[in-house]
Amino acid sequence: MDVYFDGGFYGSDISQKPCRPLRLRKSFQWKGDTWHLLAPYVCEKGVVLDFAKEVPREALIQFWEIWGERIRQYQEKSEEENAGLADRSRIDYENPMETELWMDAWINGQEIESISGSGCSYNPMEGWKEFSAAETAEAEMEARKLLEHYELSDQCGWYFYRMRLKWNENPVPSELKLRLVLKPDQWNLPCEPGFKTKTGDEGQEYCFTHPLNGTEHMLLVESVTQEEVPEERFSLLGDEYCFPRNFQCLHYRLLNPEDFGKFQVRDLKQSDAPVRRDGRGEQGASSVFLVGALQKRQKRQEPSRMEQPSHMSFQPVEQTSWVVEAVVCRGEKLEMEWNLMENE
Numbered sequence: 001m002d003v004y005f006d007g008g009f010y011g012s013d014i015s016q017k018p019c020r021p022l023r024l025r026k027s028f029q030w031k032g033d034t035w036h037l038l039a040p041y042v043c044e045k046g047v048v049l050d051f052a053k054e055v056p057r058e059a060l061i062q063f064w065e066i067w068g069e070r071i072r073q074y075q076e077k078s079e080e081e082n083a084g085l086a087d088r089s090r091i092d093y094e095n096p097m098e099t100e101l102w103m104d105a106w107i108n109g110q111e112i113e114s115i116s117g118s119g120c121s122y123n124p125m126e127g128w129k130e131f132s133a134a135e136t137a138e139a140e141m142e143a144r145k146l147l148e149h150y151e152l153s154d155q156c157g158w159y160f161y162r163m164r165l166k167w168n169e170n171p172v173p174s175e176l177k178l179r180l181v182l183k184p185d186q187w188n189l190p191c192e193p194g195f196k197t198k199t200g201d202e203g204q205e206y207c208f209t210h211p212l213n214g215t216e217h218m219l220l221v222e223s224v225t226q227e228e229v230p231e232e233r234f235s236l237l238g239d240e241y242c243f244p245r246n247f248q249c250l251h252y253r254l255l256n257p258e259d260f261g262k263f264q265v266r267d268l269k270q271s272d273a274p275v276r277r278d279g280r281g282e283q284g285a286s287s288v289f290l291v292g293a294l295q296k297r298q299k300r301q302e303p304s305r306m307e308q309p310s311h312m313s314f315q316p317v318e319q320t321s322w323v324v325e326a327v328v329c330r331g332e333k334l335e336m337e338w339n340l341m342e343n344e
Helices: 057-075 088-094 137-150 231-237 288-298
Strands: 026-030 033-042 046-055 102-107 114-122 157-166 177-183 185-190 195-198 205-209 216-228 246-254 263-267 305-309 319-330 334-339
Touching (some): 026 334, 046 137, 057 088, 057 157, 088 185, 088 319, 102 114, 102 157, 114 137, 137 157, 195 216, 216 263, 216 319, 246 263, 263 305
Antiparallel strands (some): 033 046, 102 177, 114 157, 177 334, 195 319, 205 216, 216 246, 263 319
16 A cells, blocks of 8 residues: 555545655554554655554444434434534544544654644444544545555454654655654533523523533523624625624623633524625625624623623524533643654
8 A cells, every 4th residue: 555645545646656664563542542553654745654543343332322313313414404403512522433633743853833634434333324424435445445454453443544744854864753742632512401592681590510520500691682793894805795793692600710711602503604695595604703703802801701692693683592511621641752763
């Protein structure tokens, strides 16, 4: 199997020369999973690292027993219908095939500023479909090629990640000392129950439960206002589209000061998409960028008092369904150093 610096697992520019494989294979534990550095590769553009996370079959079975029926319900609905469902992130969080990789890298003591990567996965379970995205036939074929090339078992799951580290050195250094720092990833997990507000509400208290440890927390709604973004704010975007301008603003505080920064509130509904003024029916991009105006305003408030805008709408927003999300960090920082050419 030839490996190229550009193109990931799914093909590459045929004008490229294949990278040179180096004889190094390492295993390590991270976030409770077994990871393998399958092989490093080197070329004039930089270093390519093939990683794989090993997922026991038992973990896949357990996940499907808990979430299988819910995933089937998602698959029967459209993407638009699923967008507002709060437990989607919880499924991703518990999915053993789901992987977030955040890392910094150094080669020969020099930090690598250009890091890119691509991934694919293999799942041995019959009828399994990833919740985050259905596997294409091409991706499944590439995963099986990797299994064969690296002589891995097809009885367990695998998540493959190809990381590319681009350097400015030329020619290739005679020694390659790699330092990686893997960092924890952050998840926003929905708490139960959610709550609804109407314009003019004030003084209501809502109790919600942390999704992982079951602790109870309290939120106070100080006020709910109906607001409108001024038309002139859209002047830099031209006059081709008409943008939604109405939203509801939730003013709230968490009653336990220690909860500040550990929870956030989000509207379950998506914003209306901009529409063309000429009536051709073509919709534009989402209006989420408008939230920035409120974030600037929030910095001038007390840390414990917060504002959260609802979805943007062409009509006044009289009622909003909110979900409280727990901000959860998973994993510890892990630092590793290898001499990539130690077996050359």
